[in-house]
Amino acid sequence: MTVRELFENVEFDALVPTLDKLTRHQTPLSQRAYFKMAYDELMLMTPEEDVEPFELRRGEDGELYPNAGIELEGDIWEESLGREIIIPEGPEIPLEKLAAYLLWSLTFYGFSAASRPFLRTASVDEFSKKRFEIRQKRTSAYGRISLKKLKAMSVLDDEYMEAEMRAEKNARRRNRAKRMRDHRWDVQIARLERKSKVSETIFELTCKADDFAEEDFAYLYNTKLISDNCYQSQTADDSTRIDYLIDLIRNYGCVDYSEFDSMVFVVSVDKERELSEEEMHKLQEFVDPFNPQKRSEFHYCTAAGFGPGAEIMIVASRDTL
Helix, strand or coil: CEHHHHHHCCCHHHHHHHHHHHCCCCCCCCHHHHHHHHHHHHHHCCCCCCCCCEECCECCCCCECHHHHHHHCCCCHHHHHHCEEECCCCCCCCHHHHHHHHHHHHCCCCCCCCCCCCCCCCCCCHHHHHHHHHHHHHHHHHHCCCHHHHHCCCCCCHHHHHHHHHHHHHHHHCCHHHHHHHHHHHHHHHHHHHHHHHHHHHHHHHCCCCCCCHHHHHHHHHCCEEEEEEEECCCCCHHHHHHHHHHHHHHHCCCCHHHCCEEEEEEEEECCCCCCHHHHHHHHHHHHHHCCCCEEEEEEEEECCCCCCEEEEEEEEECCC
């Protein structure tokens, strides 16, 4: 049985209980929706032929655990789909559980390297820089190394990493004054982390259309909570792309948008495959019931490269916790 044949023999919904357990400690994104997109994308692909089989890894007790498909990590998906699964002797495992384990490995433990919501590149905005500078101060203070010398190093240098390990060890013996100083640093870091996240969200919004300006979304800096998710249709043609997105968000999204004050919806499609009147009507019917308390924006964008698919980015914010 190949990986593709395994996925063909199980419905995605049967994988959900196992996937929920595997991702319960991760950042609270709409995990189910992203796994669903990955599963459907895999089912649209054509498996490579004549690829090497792989053997599942069993634990010391003979059981199959989530890392059973570790050999698939980093593989090209078309190649992974064509690989024969060798199941070593031992206790049996339900197909839906095995499929969930392999999907988890293929998507980098719930995060796809190719998708924005899963793996984000390191931000280099001003807030991230300030946050990094505070962490360097802490490493310098406890790692017994001058700040000037530390700044001249790469974070990958052995000496830099040794200083970080010393700092972590020495920080355990802090006196009250140092604990108070560290608390102030922690508060600053948390504040900067949130501003960096907002900055990144605004940047992604402004990339959707040329007429989007950063000041249009500056109000997000004054909110207390933000949820941003990007959903992409995985269909063979454009006839069901909007139906797919609506079903995906309604049935697999894990965000309760009724709890937010403001929402921004940005729908993007290929400029050669613009939305029909019927698709616009479906989207409007989908968006209208949310009716947030303060502001609601709906934007429609076209760009090259979407093919038959469609994408909807939803940024929800709340002014109070």
